[in-house]
Amino acid sequence: MYNTEEYEYEAILQRMLDRVPDDIDKRPGSIIYDSLAPAAAEFAQMYINLSAGDDLYNVDTATGEYLTEGAAEWGVNRKQATFAIRKATFLDSNGAGIDVAIGSRFFIEDLNYVVAERVSQGVYKVVSETAGVMGNAPFGSMLPVEYINDLATATLNDILVPGEDEETDDQLRERFFVEINEQPFGGNVADYRQMIRALDGVGAVRITPVWQGGGSVKATIMATGHVPPSAALIDQLQEQVDPVPFGGEGLGLAPIGHTVTLNGVNWVTININTTLTLGDTSVGQVQQDIEDVIDAYLLALRSTWEEDAPLVIRVAPLESRILTVSGVVDISETELNGSTANITLTVDQVPQRGTVTLNE
Known part of the structure; x- marks a missing residue:
């Protein structure tokens, strides 16, 4: 706003000198010149600071915490880093699945995972203790942090819900303008797109309205990292948006009367x-x-x-x-x-x- 030639040091100083009568010595080195020059320099610095401050309080130019606060004023919050949810198998020396205690911790490649939920005999959901995409990377053998009886092998397998890094400034700014300009309301396409994109693990979504008649909606999901979602992620999202078998009853995020079916893209x-x-x-x-x-x-x-x-x-x-x-x-x-x-x-x-x- 202030980054124009009229607010530069030389221009400010010249305007100040122009206000001094011409019968007074205004040449460099004169008393008037040397008195006004420091003030002009301070004014120029003030305008630089004002310009920088103006940039920090406009969403299109703000960065960091200023962008976070500016977007939040409009109800658009920066997405925080999330923790990857993975599948792990635990076997004894005979190759049979064994149960491990919820809360047991394992490590692989300097990352720790904690057992969160039993799926079946020897198969559990584990959660990365490190937020972000790092939790999606390792596969293979894990070691327990503390000794577990009868455990022979612990293997980290599928990504059920991918971890995401904190949203970058560019990503937040782009999403801000999309959400502000799309004007979501009452279950329209923009409303569904924003609602589902905000859920953990979702990288992109396409909405098909009136999919199987009035009140039916299909949401096709791509997971974080531009990959197809796991069945576990689809089930989790379905429960959040429109739980089965209570479709259309408004028990999830979807409006009452809307039956929403979630599926994923395929390779x-x-x-x-x-x-x-x-x-x-x-x-x-x-x-x-x-x-x-x-x-x-x-x-x-x-x-x-x-x-x-x-x-x-x-x-x-x-x-x-x-x-x-x-x-x-x-x-x-x-x-x-x-x-x-x-x-x-x-x-x-x-x-x-x-x-x-x-x-x-």
């Missing part, structure tokens, strides 16, 4: 076969780099699913990304799942990389 595996012209390198040397750029392309597509579904996997942009890999001179005859045509998915599908076959 579609994309196998890629292409022919390369290489420089001074071999297929083996570029294989991993090419798989990485393919993964990045498919992730970019998945990140647009909420707005752009059904997604289209196109040969041309895939080839252009592969051409950026060092050592690749040219590319031709690219096939996706055995065809040279683009692949169009359904609204409920998202792509993941399958096999990548590189020919010379």
Whole structure:
């Protein structure tokens, strides 16, 4: 607001000098000049501070705690980091499942997990003690913090509800403007989208109104990290939004009279076969780099699913990304799942990389 030339030091000082009669010496080094210069410098600094303060109290330019407070004034609260919920199996030396005490703690790769709920014999839900996406990463053998009788192996398996990092400034600002501009009300599409996006584990959602007649709504979910949700996450969200078998009774977040069905997106595996012209390198040397750029392309597509579904996997942009890999001179005859045509998915599908076959 104040970052204009008229509020810079030289401009302020000149305006002050212009107010002094011309028959008084105003040259640099004069008494008047040397008296006004420090005041002009202070005024310039004041305007800089005012400008910075103005930025901190506008949501479009605020950062950190100022953005948090500014958005909260409109009812949009920053999402805090959440704790991953995982599945773990506990077996004895004969390979049979054993029960462990709720609250038992295990560690793997410097992360601790605490047993939270029994699913079946030897199968439990465990919760990461570290908030954020770190809790989603490790898989495999865990060790108990304290000795447990008859326990031979403890294995950390599926991600049931993914952990999320605290919402970044950019994410909060983007969500703020979406929520303010969409004007959710009384079970409209914007209301459902905001309601479900705010739930733990949800990365994106698409709402299908009047799905099976009046009062029916379908919500298709993508989990945090742009991946399909687990069955456990869908069950948890269903219980929060519209519990079964009490659909439409208003016992969850959904309005009375609305029957809401939640489901998740599904993976579609994309196998890629292409022919390369290489420089001074071999297929083996570029294989991993090419798989990485393919993964990045498919992730970019998945990140647009909420707005752009059904997604289209196109040969041309895939080839252009592969051409950026060092050592690749040219590319031709690219096939996706055995065809040279683009692949169009359904609204409920998202792509993941399958096999990548590189020919010379």
